[in-house]
Amino acid sequence: xxxxxxxxDEELLRSALVQLLRSDAALEVSSRAPGAGxxxxxxxxxxxxxxxxxxxxxxxxxHDTSFxxxxxxxxVVLTTARRxxxxxxxxxxxxxxxxxxxxxxxxxxxxxxxxxxxxxFLDETLSVALLEGAAMPLTTRELSVLSLxxxxxxxxxxxxxxxxxRGTVRNYIAAAIRKVGARNxxxxxxxxxxxxxx
Amino acid sequence: xxxxxxxxDEELLRSALVQLLRSDAALEVSSRAPGAGxxxxxxxxxxxxxxxxxxxxxxxxxHDTSFxxxxxxxxVVLTTARRxxxxxxxxxxxxxxxxxxxxxxxxxxxxxxxxxxxxxFLDETLSVALLEGAAMPLTTRELSVLSLxxxxxxxxxxxxxxxxxRGTVRNYIAAAIRKVGARNxxxxxxxxxxxxxx
Numbered sequence: 104x105x106x107x108x109x110x111x112d113e114e115l116l117r118s119a120l121v122q123l124l125r126s127d128a129a130l131e132v133s134s135r136a137p138g139a140g141x142x143x144x145x146x147x148x149x150x151x152x153x154x155x156x157x158x159x160x161x162x163x164x165x166h167d168t169s170f171x172x173x174x175x176x177x178x179v180v181l182t183t184a185r186r187x188x189x190x191x192x193x194x195x196x197x198x199x200x201x202x203x204x205x206x207x208x209x210x211x212x213x214x215x216x217x218x219x220x221x222x223x224f225l226d227e228t229l230s231v232a233l234l235e236g237a238a239m240p241l242t243t244r245e246l247s248v249l250s251l252x253x254x255x256x257x258x259x260x261x262x263x264x265x266x267x268x269r270g271t272v273r274n275y276i277a278a279a280i281r282k283v284g285a286r287n288x289x290x291x292x293x294x295x296x297x298x299x300x301x
Numbered sequence: 302x303x304x305x306x307x308x309x310d311e312e313l314l315r316s317a318l319v320q321l322l323r324s325d326a327a328l329e330v331s332s333r334a335p336g337a338g339x340x341x342x343x344x345x346x347x348x349x350x351x352x353x354x355x356x357x358x359x360x361x362x363x364h365d366t367s368f369x370x371x372x373x374x375x376x377v378v379l380t381t382a383r384r385x386x387x388x389x390x391x392x393x394x395x396x397x398x399x400x401x402x403x404x405x406x407x408x409x410x411x412x413x414x415x416x417x418x419x420x421x422f423l424d425e426t427l428s429v430a431l432l433e434g435a436a437m438p439l440t441t442r443e444l445s446v447l448s449l450x451x452x453x454x455x456x457x458x459x460x461x462x463x464x465x466x467r468g469t470v471r472n473y474i475a476a477a478i479r480k481v482g483a484r485n486x487x488x489x490x491x492x493x494x495x496x497x498x499x
Contacts, residue, residue, distance in 0.1 A: 113402035115379065115409060119317035122406075126320065181313065204311035208320075211313060255488025289487060290453025 105219040109134040110154040120153065127212045150219045151200075153211070156182035156189040160299060177218045179211070184228055186299030187236030194233060200224040201233070239300065240282040248275040250301040253292040303417040307332040308352040318351065325410045348417045349398075351409070354380035354387040358497060375416045377409070382426055384497030385434030392431060398422040399431070437498065438480040446473040448499040451490040 107130050111117040117134045124132045137158045159180070179200030180193040193201060200218040202211050203226040210226065217224040225233070241249070244265075251261045262272045276288055285291035295301045305328050309315040315332045322330045335356045357378070377398030378391040391399060398416040400409050401424040408424065415422040423431070439447070442463075449459045460470045474486055483489035493499045 113381065115321075115400070115402045115404055115406060116314055116317065118406040119314065119321040122321050122324065123313075123317040183311065202313070204313045206313055208313060208316040252487060253491065255484050255491050257485055286453050287455055289450060289490060292487060293451065293453050 104131045105129060105215060106148070106150045107132045107215055108149045108152050110137050110152060110158060112137050112155070112158045116155075123208050124153070124212065124215065126208075127215075130212070130215060151177050151179055151215050153179045153215065154181065156180045156186065156193055156299070160189045160192050177221070179214050179218050179224070181211075182229070182299070184232035185297065187232045188239070188295070188298045188300030190229055190233045190299070191236035191239065192299075201229050202226055203228045236298075241279055241295075241300075245275045245279040245282070246295070246300065248272055249279050249292060249295055252276065252288065253296060253301050302329045303327060303413060304346070304348045305330045305413055306347045306350050308335050308350060308356060310335050310353070310356045314353075321406050322351070322410065322413065324406075325413075328410070328413060349375050349377060349413050351377045351413065352379065354378045354384065354391055354497070358387045358390050375419070377412050377416050377422070379409075380427070380497070382430035383495065385430045386437070386493070386496045386498030388427055388431045388497070389434035389437065390497075399427050400424055401426045434496075439477055439493075439498075443473045443477040443480070444493070444498065446470055447477050447490060447493055450474065450486065451494060451499050 107124055109117055109120045109124065109132065111120060111134070114136075117136070121132050121134050124130050137154075177200070178193075178196075178198040179202055180189075180198045181202050181204050182189045182193065183204050184190075190201060199222070200214040201224070202214045205228070206226055214224040247265060248261055251264060252258075256264070258269055258272055261267075262269045265272070267275075276291075279285075280288060280291045283291050283294045285294055292301070305322055307315055307318045307322065307330065309318060309332070312334075315334070319330050319332050322328050335352075375398070376391075376394075376396040377400055378387075378396045379400050379402050380387045380391065381402050382388075388399060397420070398412040399422070400412045403426070404424055412422040445463060446459055449462060450456075454462070456467055456470055459465075460467045463470070465473075474489070477483075478486060478489045481489050481492045483492055490499070
């Protein structure tokens with residue numbers, strides 16, 4: 104039996120994914136919310152975690168670090184080719200499995216079994232997006248500036264929080280707008296968010 | 302038998318919801334993508350549509366009108382209390398059922414049966430959000446201006462597309478920022494998007 108835990112922030116979709124995985128009798132499936140605490144000491148170790156990428160790396164999510172610190176098993180991340188930022192961060196974070204949310208259900212079951220054996224599973228439809236994600240043109244600094252700005256922080260606050268001058272922040276933003284081919288700051292934020300980068 | 306069709310833009314979650322609904326033997330469940338064409342003439346009429354609210358009214362979605370024009374049955378919309386804009390638009394659009402994505406799975410099944418009888422189903426957790434949504438402070442004009450701006454259109458283009466002067470567009474934006482309690486334009490867009498209003 105492969106002990107599998109589904110992590111999704113919406114209970115309805117969490118139950119739906121659990122039910123889908125239970126159609127394979129070789130999987131023992133439970134679930135939890137992303138923000139739920141550490142597993143009990145008595146709990147059996149998890150073989151595979153199945154996690155919605157938006158719950159870990161989507162806008163406004165803060166579960167990333169704590170979740171990854173507590174997971175004792177292997178990780179299958181659900182996402183789409185339209186979110187190269189989430190793909191890239193999941194891949195860099197050591198996720199063995201990357202499954203397209205647009206794949207048929209049996210692909211997810213195959214992914215769980217593959218990752219349970221310690222092998223990598225990558226949906227073909229995601230590999231191009233993953234490679235494109237590798238070519239993310241922004242520097243870490245430019246991304247942090249845009250990311251803070253996207254949360255509604257005024258320039259002065261972005262500057263203060265990153266210990267930069269306002270002129271430098273403005274330069275980072277101008278560079279970011281140019282690099283992602285945006286028409287203005289709002290457009291640059293939209294492009295980064297829809298790609299799953301902030 | 303209640304003929305139920307699940308509409309979700311991601312195949313994996315679509316299958317998962319279908320499987321969940323099939324646990325009730327009194328439901329005959331199929332599914333389709335939001336952008337799929339009209340049902341075949343020979344197809345039996347649908348009793349209840351189960352639709353993810355983000356697929357119809359989420360950012361960048363254009364299925365709203367065509368989907369609603371073609372649906373021959375009754376509508377159950379899945380959403381959360383954090384998206385009063387989607388709740389409000391679903392309610393105003395005539396959806397009989399509003400189910401919280403954080404509700405247990407059996408609530409969805411109850412909702413489908415209730416709506417199939419032509420009765421209204423509203424999750425308690427959503428009713429407060431729906432009432433708050435009624436108090437949306439922006440005028441339609443202010444919302445259109447912010448909505449176009451959120452797609453990255455520069456002020457001049459927003460003005461041209463809405464046949465307004467640039468000064469008027471600036472005034473609408475200033476009023477919107479003040480009314481939603483935002484710190485600037487980016488913050489106002491963030492607030493409206495996270496509430497499901499644009």
